[in-house]
Amino acid sequence: METNLIVEGFKFMALGMGTVFLFLITLIVLMNIMSKVLHKFFPEPSAASLEPQTPNQKDNKKIIAAISAAISHHRQG
Amino acid sequence: MRFFLIKILALLLFSFGALHASPSEAAKGSTHKEETYQTKPLGEMITGFLASTGLNALINPDPNEKNAHGEDMSDFNKSWGRVIMVLITFLLFYLAIKKGYEPLILLPIAFGGLLANIPVAAIAGEHGFLGVIYNMGLANELFPIIIFMGVGAMTDFGPLLSNPKTALLGGAAQFGIFGTLVGAVALSQMGFVDFTLQQASAISIIGGADGPTSIFIATKLAPELLGAIAVASYSYMAMVPIIQPPIMKALTTDAERRIKMTTLRHVSRLEKLIFPIMVLVLAILVLPAATPLIGAFMFGNFLKESGVVERLNDTLQNALINIVTIFLGLGVGSKLASDQFLVPDTMFIMVLGVIAFSAGTAAGVIMAKIMNLFPGHKINPLIGSAGVSAVPMAARVSNKVGMEYDRTNMLLMHAMGPNVAGVIGSAVAAGVLISLFQ
Numbered sequence: 001m002e003t004n005l006i007v008e009g010f011k012f013m014a015l016g017m018g019t020v021f022l023f024l025i026t027l028i029v030l031m032n033i034m035s036k037v038l039h040k041f042f043p044e045p046s047a048a049s050l051e052p053q054t055p056n057q058k059d060n061k062k063i064i065a066a067i068s069a070a071i072s073h074h075r076q077g
Numbered sequence: 078m079r080f081f082l083i084k085i086l087a088l089l090l091f092s093f094g095a096l097h098a099s100p101s102e103a104a105k106g107s108t109h110k111e112e113t114y115q116t117k118p119l120g121e122m123i124t125g126f127l128a129s130t131g132l133n134a135l136i137n138p139d140p141n142e143k144n145a146h147g148e149d150m151s152d153f154n155k156s157w158g159r160v161i162m163v164l165i166t167f168l169l170f171y172l173a174i175k176k177g178y179e180p181l182i183l184l185p186i187a188f189g190g191l192l193a194n195i196p197v198a199a200i201a202g203e204h205g206f207l208g209v210i211y212n213m214g215l216a217n218e219l220f221p222i223i224i225f226m227g228v229g230a231m232t233d234f235g236p237l238l239s240n241p242k243t244a245l246l247g248g249a250a251q252f253g254i255f256g257t258l259v260g261a262v263a264l265s266q267m268g269f270v271d272f273t274l275q276q277a278s279a280i281s282i283i284g285g286a287d288g289p290t291s292i293f294i295a296t297k298l299a300p301e302l303l304g305a306i307a308v309a310s311y312s313y314m315a316m317v318p319i320i321q322p323p324i325m326k327a328l329t330t331d332a333e334r335r336i337k338m339t340t341l342r343h344v345s346r347l348e349k350l351i352f353p354i355m356v357l358v359l360a361i362l363v364l365p366a367a368t369p370l371i372g373a374f375m376f377g378n379f380l381k382e383s384g385v386v387e388r389l390n391d392t393l394q395n396a397l398i399n400i401v402t403i404f405l406g407l408g409v410g411s412k413l414a415s416d417q418f419l420v421p422d423t424m425f426i427m428v429l430g431v432i433a434f435s436a437g438t439a440a441g442v443i444m445a446k447i448m449n450l451f452p453g454h455k456i457n458p459l460i461g462s463a464g465v466s467a468v469p470m471a472a473r474v475s476n477k478v479g480m481e482y483d484r485t486n487m488l489l490m491h492a493m494g495p496n497v498a499g500v501i502g503s504a505v506a507a508g509v510l511i512s513l514f515q
Contacts, residue, residue: 008274009262013255016509017248023363023505024248024498030355031241038347 134196135159145193145201145208150416158415159194166191166413169308178315182288182406186308189410190418200411207411215303215408218296220401221289222373227398228289229377230390232468232500234352236493239341242448243460243491247498249444250464251506253284253437257429270425275299278510280426283310284433285503286317286465292409293370294507298514304412305423309430317470320431321438321462322478328442329458333449334482336457338491346382353379356501360508366515367508374504437465441495463492466499 117125127133134142138155151158169187173180193201201207214220237244261277264270272280279299282291283306291310295303313320326334353375360371381390412418441464445456459479463471472492479488 005262005266006259009259012258012513016255016506017252019364019509020248020251020502020505023359024244024502026359027356028241028244030359031238034351034355035348038345042347
């Protein structure tokens with residue numbers, strides 16, 4: 001009975017570490033597959049991410065124009 | 078004197094008569110409490126009051142007082158034990174306030190401990206408010222689960238998704254748990270302590286460096302050790318910046334510490350959204366016993382990544398986790414009663430806890446060195462130590478140690494990968510332990 005305890009401990013360790021690694025290795029494989037699949041079928045809109053910047057810049061120009069107009073108006077007033 | 082005796086006799090007679098009279102009066106519907114109260118001379122009132130003070134309860138322990146479980150307590154635990162425990166809670170206050178050791182959880186735990194050691198009031202007893210809190214959310218493992226939801230909502234799996242193989246480091250660091258498990262059963266075999274396999278498992282989970290997981294496992298497998306395990310777990314998590322660097326430096330060469338890692342790729346939103354579901358499905362297939370923890374964790378993360386329930390996400394991250402942390406701390410504190418904490422086991426738990434932490438750190442670093450033997454992008458072994466969960470403290474330590482050797486080497490985001498994998502890893506390890514005892 002006494003000698004069993006340490007053996008039990010090692011059994012726990014083998015099963016525990018085995019499961020943890022099995023789980024994480026499967027997860028790594030799945031993560032890699034997922035990123036490949038997503039890149040193939042749902043490509044990141046890298047071109048699209050550039051597009052919104054142009055209206056943003058336009059907006060910025062509009063805002064800058066509005067602010068400067070307001071400032072000049074304020075100074076005149 | 079004789080007059081006094083007669084007076085008492087008369088009083089007794091009167092109260093006897095009143096007792097007999099009371100049913101008929103009750104029938105009349107005019108009971109009032111005054112009848113059960115006996116008038117006493119002032120001197121008697123004062124001695125009676127003095128007998129009910131806490132000071133008296135500490136000096137002359139009440140032989141009939143029971144502990145929170147309704148069992149007998151030793152006189153030591155009712156008197157000096159309580160004084161010692163109060164001093165220990167003061168020490169915890171100092172560590173939390175002055176040293177900044179995880180004050181958010183350590184302060185509620187310590188104050189709960191202070192309240193649990195008050196004589197007479199029995200605050201940690203079944204009907205005391207600490208006891209009510211404990212039964213409400215700790216005895217049924219609810220609070221750690223809710224904390225896990227909040228942690229999930231705070232976690233960003235991006236760094237892990239962009240460099241998946243670092244998950245192995247988070248797996249290796251779980252060696253701290255199982256190595257300590259063997260150590261704990263070896264200690265009981267050698268006759269130093271008498272830990273059952275359940276207790277040894279609950280203690281060793283400290284090596285997972287994950288507070289809620291430790292509490293979850295401890296309440297399930299060894300509730301009698303909960304106080305010591307929780308205190309050890311949170312204090313060592315707070316001491317990560319002290320415990321880890323010497324181990325990390327001892328196991329790595331100067332050249333290894335200067336390894337620069339390739340920049341992380343961008344992770345799409347869709348990937349982050351699918352990831353929690355993927356982990357959960359995997360957990361369902363491999364280890365259903367771990368799904369309470371992993372399920373709650375991934376629920377929080379899914380809400381965050383969905384991006385459409387900002388209000389719920391915000392509540393999980395802030396209001397809910399704060400409320401539950403208060404209750405969790407107080408509930409754990411109720412287990413710091415002297416009769417449960419002042420036992421030799423506590424000392425062994427503290428020692429085994431720090432061994433578990435160190436072993437996990439070492440295993441993570443060594444795993445990184447092993448992975449560098451294989452072709453592919455090199456890994457800086459300093460991020461291996463972040464495989465013990467302790468998010469984000471362990472990752473910050475990796476970053477800090479890396480910066481000591483190369484100011485331009487930013488390891489923080491690289492270390493977050495193993496760090497969050499460590500959370501999953503310790504939840505899986507916890508699931509294995511639970512499934513073994515079912």
